[in-house]
Amino acid sequence: MKRKLSTAAISVVxxxxxxxxxxxxxxxxxxxxxxxxxxxxxxxxxxxxxLEGDGSISTAAALKATxxxxxxxxxxxxxxxxxxxxxxxxxxxNTTIVLPEEGSARMLAILDTSTATINTLISNPDFxxxxxxxxxxxxxLLNSLNATLKSLIDLVAAAKKK
Amino acid sequence: MDNILxxxxxxxxxxxxxxxxxxxxxxRSGMSIDELIDSAEKQSAQNEATASEMINRFKxxxxxxxxxx
Numbered sequence: 346m347k348r349k350l351s352t353a354a355i356s357v358v359x360x361x362x363x364x365x366x367x368x369x370x371x372x373x374x375x376x377x378x379x380x381x382x383x384x385x386x387x388x389x390x391x392x393x394x395x396l397e398g399d400g401s402i403s404t405a406a407a408l409k410a411t412x413x414x415x416x417x418x419x420x421x422x423x424x425x426x427x428x429x430x431x432x433x434x435x436x437x438x439n440t441t442i443v444l445p446e447e448g449s450a451r452m453l454a455i456l457d458t459s460t461a462t463i464n465t466l467i468s469n470p471d472f473x474x475x476x477x478x479x480x481x482x483x484x485x486l487l488n489s490l491n492a493t494l495k496s497l498i499d500l501v502a503a504a505k506k507k
Numbered sequence: 508m509d510n511i512l513x514x515x516x517x518x519x520x521x522x523x524x525x526x527x528x529x530x531x532x533x534x535r536s537g538m539s540i541d542e543l544i545d546s547a548e549k550q551s552a553q554n555e556a557t558a559s560e561m562i563n564r565f566k567x568x569x570x571x572x573x574x575x576x
Contacts, residue, residue, distance in 0.1 A: 376543040377535050383550035390557050408565040415558035422551045440540045
């Protein structure tokens with residue numbers, strides 16, 4: 346019950362914070378979203394470790410979930426490196442990230458891979474064998490992760506259109 | 508009575524988690540781009556180390572179970 350409400354709290358904040366993403370500076374929001382993704386992956390790993398430790402999920406399911414979160418983390422690190430390469434500092438010393446059209450295809454490919462990794466995990470037999478209540482807690486967190494990845498996709502797609 | 512206490516406890520956890528998440532968002536809002544990149548990089552590096560340790564531990568556990576079986 347406690348874990349269920351903890352993931353619900355994360356979902357509430359994700360929903361509100363992503364509402365404001367469209368209003369901010371796209372480059373800054375992009376970096377904020379990569380920081381959010383890193384945070385959710387960290388929370389997800391802690392949750393999987395605890396659930397496996399208390400026997401709520403099988404080791405096989407925990408391994409699949411950890412491998413998927415690791416893949417998302419690797420992709421997110423790549424996005425951070427790409428964002429760093431588009432960092433621009435103006436004459437007054439203000440730093441911004443300018444997302445150019447070139448490179449956006451690569452970013453979208455990285456983001457699509459992350460989304461596919463999460464969706465593959467959700468339909469994996471080991472993952473589906475987790476009892477529904479426990480699985481829902483993990484799926485709630487994965488949905489928050491997916492919502493943030495969708496926000497990143499929207500930011501890159503908007504930069505591509507400009 | 509136990510059920511009521513469990514509910515109060517769970518709601519307490521919900522609001523504590525909500526408060527933590529709001530604090531994290533507020534912290535992000537006050538950070539510069541360089542600080543945000545630094546924060547994301549540090550958390551990602553920590554995630555990578557944690558995931559690597561967990562993957563190795565789970566694989567070893569599965570291998571041990573298979574050997575016993």
